[in-house]
Amino acid sequence: xxHQVTIIDIARQLNISKSTVSRALTGHPRVKEAxxxxxLDLAGQLDYQRxxxxxxxxxxxxxxxGIIVPxxxxxxxxIVIMGAQEVASESGYTVLICQSNETYEAEVANAKAMxxxxxxxxxxxxxxxxxxxxxxxxxxxxxxxxxxxxxxxxDIDAPKVVVDDYEGAFKATEHLISTGKKRIAHLAGPLxxxxxxxxxxxxxxxxxxxxxxxxxxxxxxxxxxxxxARMHVKHLLDLPQPPDALFAVxxxxxxEALLLIKERGLxxxxxxxxxxxxxxxxxxxxxxxxxxxxxxxxEIGRVATQLLLEQINTDASTWKSVxxxxxxxxxxxxxxxxxxxxxxxxxxRNLAE
Amino acid sequence: xxHQVTIIDIARQLNISKSTVSRALTGHPRVKEAxxxxxLDLAGQLDYQRxxxxxxxxxxxxxxxGIIVPxxxxxxxxIVIMGAQEVASESGYTVLICQSNETYEAEVANAKAMxxxxxxxxxxxxxxxxxxxxxxxxxxxxxxxxxxxxxxxxDIDAPKVVVDDYEGAFKATEHLISTGKKRIAHLAGPLxxxxxxxxxxxxxxxxxxxxxxxxxxxxxxxxxxxxxARMHVKHLLDLPQPPDALFAVxxxxxxEALLLIKERGLxxxxxxxxxxxxxxxxxxxxxxxxxxxxxxxxEIGRVATQLLLEQINTDASTWKSVxxxxxxxxxxxxxxxxxxxxxxxxxxRNLAE
DNA sequence: CCATTTTGTGGGAAGGCTCCCACAATTGGG
DNA sequence: CCCAATTGTGGGAGCCTTCCCACAAAATGG
Numbered sequence: 189x190x191h192q193v194t195i196i197d198i199a200r201q202l203n204i205s206k207s208t209v210s211r212a213l214t215g216h217p218r219v220k221e222a223x224x225x226x227x228l229d230l231a232g233q234l235d236y237q238r239x240x241x242x243x244x245x246x247x248x249x250x251x252x253x254g255i256i257v258p259x260x261x262x263x264x265x266x267i268v269i270m271g272a273q274e275v276a277s278e279s280g281y282t283v284l285i286c287q288s289n290e291t292y293e294a295e296v297a298n299a300k301a302m303x304x305x306x307x308x309x310x311x312x313x314x315x316x317x318x319x320x321x322x323x324x325x326x327x328x329x330x331x332x333x334x335x336x337x338x339x340x341x342x343d344i345d346a347p348k349v350v351v352d353d354y355e356g357a358f359k360a361t362e363h364l365i366s367t368g369k370k371r372i373a374h375l376a377g378p379l380x381x382x383x384x385x386x387x388x389x390x391x392x393x394x395x396x397x398x399x400x401x402x403x404x405x406x407x408x409x410x411x412x413x414x415x416x417a418r419m420h421v422k423h424l425l426d427l428p429q430p431p432d433a434l435f436a437v438x439x440x441x442x443x444e445a446l447l448l449i450k451e452r453g454l455x456x457x458x459x460x461x462x463x464x465x466x467x468x469x470x471x472x473x474x475x476x477x478x479x480x481x482x483x484x485x486x487e488i489g490r491v492a493t494q495l496l497l498e499q500i501n502t503d504a505s506t507w508k509s510v511x512x513x514x515x516x517x518x519x520x521x522x523x524x525x526x527x528x529x530x531x532x533x534x535x536x537r538n539l540a541e
Numbered sequence: 542x543x544h545q546v547t548i549i550d551i552a553r554q555l556n557i558s559k560s561t562v563s564r565a566l567t568g569h570p571r572v573k574e575a576x577x578x579x580x581l582d583l584a585g586q587l588d589y590q591r592x593x594x595x596x597x598x599x600x601x602x603x604x605x606x607g608i609i610v611p612x613x614x615x616x617x618x619x620i621v622i623m624g625a626q627e628v629a630s631e632s633g634y635t636v637l638i639c640q641s642n643e644t645y646e647a648e649v650a651n652a653k654a655m656x657x658x659x660x661x662x663x664x665x666x667x668x669x670x671x672x673x674x675x676x677x678x679x680x681x682x683x684x685x686x687x688x689x690x691x692x693x694x695x696d697i698d699a700p701k702v703v704v705d706d707y708e709g710a711f712k713a714t715e716h717l718i719s720t721g722k723k724r725i726a727h728l729a730g731p732l733x734x735x736x737x738x739x740x741x742x743x744x745x746x747x748x749x750x751x752x753x754x755x756x757x758x759x760x761x762x763x764x765x766x767x768x769x770a771r772m773h774v775k776h777l778l779d780l781p782q783p784p785d786a787l788f789a790v791x792x793x794x795x796x797e798a799l800l801l802i803k804e805r806g807l808x809x810x811x812x813x814x815x816x817x818x819x820x821x822x823x824x825x826x827x828x829x830x831x832x833x834x835x836x837x838x839x840e841i842g843r844v845a846t847q848l849l850l851e852q853i854n855t856d857a858s859t860w861k862s863v864x865x866x867x868x869x870x871x872x873x874x875x876x877x878x879x880x881x882x883x884x885x886x887x888x889x890r891n892l893a894e
Numbered sequence: 895c896c897a898t899t900t901t902g903t904g905g906g907a908a909g910g911c912t913c914c915c916a917c918a919a920t921t922g923g924g
Numbered sequence: 925c926c927c928a929a930t931t932g933t934g935g936g937a938g939c940c941t942t943c944c945c946a947c948a949a950a951a952t953g954g
Contacts, residue, residue, distance in 0.1 A: 194910055205934045210912065218932055237656050241603060242910035245594040245939050248545075263822065266619040273640065282658060284635055287626065303590050305635060443826065469616065469822040473796065547940060558904045563942065571902055595940030598909055 193236045202226055213238065244306075253496055254284045254307035256298045258315040258339065262440060263469045264485055265313070268337070271489025272311065279497055281308070290315045290412075299323040302332075309333040309496045314341060316412045319380050333499035333507065337492040339383055347499070348511040349492040353383050356481040356516035357390025357435070360463045363479070363518055364433040365398045367525060369461060373406040373424050373431035375417070375441055384409065387437055387465065406431050417444040425452065425460075433461040433524075439468035442478055446523060461524040476522025483516050546589045555579055566591065597659075606849055607637045607660035609651045611668040611692065615793060616822040617838055618666070621691070624842025625664065632850055634661070643668045643765075652676040655685075662686040662849045667694060669765045672733050686852035686860065690845040693735055700852070701864040702845040706736050709834040709869035710743025710788070713816045716832070716871055717786040718751045720878060722814060726759040726777050726784035728770070728794055737762065740790055740818065759784050770797040778805065778813075786814040786877075792821035795831055799876060814877040829875025837867050 195209040202209070204223065211219045212227035230236075244250050253276055257265040269285060276283050284307055286298035295315050302310050303326070310327055312334065324344045327334045337349040364372050374391045377384030388407070395402050405427060408420045421444065424431055436442035442464030446456070454460055456476050464471060467482035491512050499507050548562040555562070557576065564572045565580035583589075597603050606629055610618040622638060629636050637660055639651035648668050655663050656679070663680055665687065677697045680687045690702040717725050727744045730737030741760070748755050758780060761773045774797065777784055789795035795817030799809070807813055809829050817824060820835035844865050852860050 192910090196910080206911085207913085207935075208933055210910095211933090214912080218930095220932060223932080239598075239910055240658050241594070241598040241601070242939095243912075245592075245598045245909085245941085246911045246913085248594070248939065250594060260619055260623045263616065263619075266613055269638075270613045270640065273638065277639075277654075282637055285622075285626070285638065286630075287623065301630075305593050470826040473823040474826040475828040545940095549940080559941085560905075560943085561903055563940095564903090567942085571900095573902060576902080592940055595909095596942080598911090598939085599941040599943085601909070 192239070193234045194239070195236075197234065198227060198230050198236065201230060248306075249308050250282075250306045251280060252282045252284050252305065252307045253493070253500075254286065254298075254302040254305070254310040256286045256288055256295060256302070256310065256312045258288050258290045258295075258313055260287050262438075262466075264338075264466060267485040268313075268489035268492075271486035272493040273489075275490050275493040275497070281497070288315050290317065292317050292320070296323045299326065302327075303330065307332070309335070309500045311335045311337055311492050311496055313337050314339040314381070316378050316381060331504045333496055333504075335492050335496045335499070337488055339381055341382055345509050347495045347507075347509050349488055349495065349514070350383070350511065351483040351488070351514045351516050353386035353516075354390040354393075356465060356483070356518075357387040358394045359390075359516070359518045360435050360465065360479075360481050361391045361394035362398070363520065364435065364461055364463060364524060365394065365400065367433075367457070367461060369433035370400060371403065371406060371429065371431045372400070372433040372435060374408070375420055375424070375434060375436045375445065376407060376409040377437040378411050379409050384437060391435055412437070412441075414440055414444060417441045418448055421445045421448050425449070425454075431460065433457075433463070435463045435465075437465060439464035439466040439471045439478065439480055442480065442523075443468075443470060443474060446474060446476075446478060457522070457524050457526065463524055467519060472521070479521045479524035480519050481516045482519050484514050487514060545592070546587045547592070548589075550587065551580060551583050551589065554583060601659075602661050603635075603659045604633060605635045605637050605658065605660045606846070606853075607639065607651075607655040607658070607663040609639045609641055609648060609655070609663065609665045611641050611643045611648075611666055613640050615791075615819075617691075617819060620838040621666075621842035621845075624839035625846040626842075628843050628846040628850070634850070641668050643670065645670050645673070649676045652679065655680075656683065660685065662688070662853045664688045664690055664845050664849055666690050667692040667734070669731050669734060684857045686849055686857075688845045688849045688852070690841055691736065695735060698862050700848045700860075700862050702841055702848065702867070703736070703864065704836040704841070704867045704869050706739035706869075707743040707746075709818060709836070709871075710740040711747045712743075712869070712871045713788050713818065713832075713834050714744045714747035715751070716873065717788065717814055717816060717877060718747065718753065720786075720810070720814060722786035723753060724756065724759060724782065724784045725753070725786040725788060727761070728773055728777070728787060728789045728798065729760060729762040730790040731764050732762050737790060744788055765790070765794070767793055767797060770794045771801055774798045774801050778802070778807075784813065786810075786816070788816045790818060792817035792819040792824045792831065792833055795833065795876075796821075796823060796827060799827060799829075799831060810875070810877050810879065816877055820872060825874070832874045832877035833872050835870045835872050837869075840867060 195206045199206040199209045208223060209227050212224040255269060255272060260266060273283050284305060286301060288295035288298055292315055295318055310332060321341060321343045324334060334346040336346050340348040340350055361372060376388045379385055392402050410416055410420050434445055436445055442462050446462050449456060449460055464478050464480040467480045471478040471480050548559045552559040552562045561576060562580050565577040608622060608625060612618060626636050637658060639654060641648035641651055645668055648671055663685060674694060674696045677687060687699040689699050693701040693703055714725060727741065729741045732738055745755050763769055763773050787798055789798055795815050799815050802809060802813055817831050817833040820833045824831040824833050
């Protein structure tokens, strides 16, 4: 195992001090041009690599940002992370990803892991069961910048990046109403999640605006455990007065619904129309293809990371908890209107671009 | 910004030396039980967190493994990474993910970034255009363990984790033959990728075994740029003697083919059957659902990481370049046989479990 | 009861870098 | 031409651990 080249090696060979080498390498202005060139040349020759371990210790910054996401199974979070990675690496930051597996315990454990690894900032999207936010408050106490995204909460004072869930749900519901549907069901997420509440609100307000009754029987809130989605849809279909449309809290749920409805031989969208939220993989592929609310997934990651880096690079006292709301787009496809379909698989992935 | 608690703080408060605190904290046997307890208690009280930055510098190990993947768009790599993350974090390792965006330049840049970040080991899946392996050889020179997975090459002496691509392709092709197909086309990947060559071989050998001619017109190798897949399929369908089946190098390609075939109104699988490779998202959702070769995606990540950690924890001289070959499974669905279908979205995600 | 081993503790170097302070060398203005 | 400002360089502390060496105290054995 050979000795790694250090700035001291360079200093010795050039007969200068390690301080000067350090300055030359970091682009400090107070270095003679000739010296700088000599240092850089020799560094190149010796294949010198700056030792991040030492730099990190010395500067007490890890140049790492942490991201805690609830899951990795749907396409949403991987794409968010892609966006985050791009912005982070542009600024020389590394990304540490933890997955909380939709459990509160894992989320808390991950938060601790972030501390141990001395990340310079953290981005979090909550699990479906997180109701206590002490582990997030801890970041504030340690002056570690925090940005919430997607699954946010308002119990914690931190910048947030979300899409306009209310408006998205409103558009989705209004679209169904515009196709003549009268009994529109909503399969909602857990109401502990702000995101679920907002979507529910948008749905209700759209009904109200168009003077449709909000039948409580048609609203089901569930914990996003996909294996239960089918059961809830079954319940809705078996109502004495079944719905003629379903707005699901997200695409996986909507897809489950679609599959069940197809099994039952109901005609889509005539007997029952379906709309999802997210434009996940597969939503464009299923037949009929799923009408859904597309969100700028990658952009969420980019914006959240920018916000985080801004915080990292400013004094804690100047932090302010802005909320960035990104726009959604209604994608009308076959599950709500006849004949809207026929797209390439590339389209189904457009959010990743 | 408050001063972080260090072992020196603990030492001072207990009137002992920092060496003793360090020993107590790291579980060194030569510490009196009472002392150890006192240290641990106070550490708990003060909410002491070991400073990984210092530990890393001191031990010259970052406790980080790097993963370079070509893309993040299909579900394959995110799931591999999930598996890797699990194994890594069990051993206290952090994962640094880089995405090379299917370009050689980015892959080289990522490799450099790995060095700068002083990762303890690297896992790489090559881009579709990588033909020069100097950047990988560099790891060997610096005694940094390397494991190749999925998209591997044999120009570099390193452990590899792959699935049995040959056998998978063989099974896929034989399955098509068993349904009576005679003119089976193969839309292959770039032959610079070992994985593409193996799948092509398996395909050819299956034809040979069953005394079917290997018509070179029916074999197309392309660069995996999905936007071109459609064109190649078009070409095949427009042949004077079009194929009656298509085996595609991966699922995204197969899905593109399926969509085009549906547009043309050909009956599937009667006029033309399709088989893919990977069991990606969406493959179970499209109609007809796609017959494909499932691979133990998550397991690939787990095994590769285990192999890497083994290398990290042993002397470089004992490293041996084993190749771990994981088994694939043929999933027969509607694109090759009538009536095989009807699955929940959960099944389409079974590889993530 | 003394010599030897074991146990527990302290001191300090090492790891590689940054950054502050001090000082030498150069430049510029009056 | 001299004093002040600027520019360039060196020295060394600090970041927080780990780990080796040294040594005191206690335990063990003949």
